[in-house]
Amino acid sequence: MMKVGIIRCQQTEDMCPGNTDFKVAKEGKMAFENTGPVEVIGFVSCGGCPGKRAVTRGKLMVDRGADAIVLASCISKGNPIGYPCPHYEHIKNALKKKLGTEITLIEWTH
Numbered sequence: 001m002m003k004v005g006i007i008r009c010q011q012t013e014d015m016c017p018g019n020t021d022f023k024v025a026k027e028g029k030m031a032f033e034n035t036g037p038v039e040v041i042g043f044v045s046c047g048g049c050p051g052k053r054a055v056t057r058g059k060l061m062v063d064r065g066a067d068a069i070v071l072a073s074c075i076s077k078g079n080p081i082g083y084p085c086p087h088y089e090h091i092k093n094a095l096k097k098k099l100g101t102e103i104t105l106i107e108w109t110h
């Protein structure tokens with residue numbers, strides 16, 4: 001079973017416990033249809049705007065065993081209020097650079 005570390009929007013923590021992320025990961029649904037059920041080994045926030053801590057936190061989860069890093073839909077799609085992260089492209093590109101090509105980056109959850 002693939003191990004993933006999920007990064008979420010810190011500003012969304014007040015309005016979402018992340019339960020749907022855990023549900024789709026466990027069931028292998030939506031963003032995890034291709035991987036099948038995954039084990040969530042870490043669930044952290046971006047650290048707050050402008051999200052620079054997401055890069056080091058993503059790397060830390062890889063060092064602790066994650067095969068893939070997932071950017072939750074609160075970041076990429078703006079769930080649950082339709083307000084995507086304005087720093088999303090920067091976060092994504094910096095993470096890709098830091099993690100290299102061997103680590104999969106999944107860009108949404110549900």
Ligand code: SF4
Nearest residue numbers: 009046049050051085
């Ligand atoms: S950088 Fe983006 S993901 Fe992080 S708290 Fe700010 S809006 Fe949310």
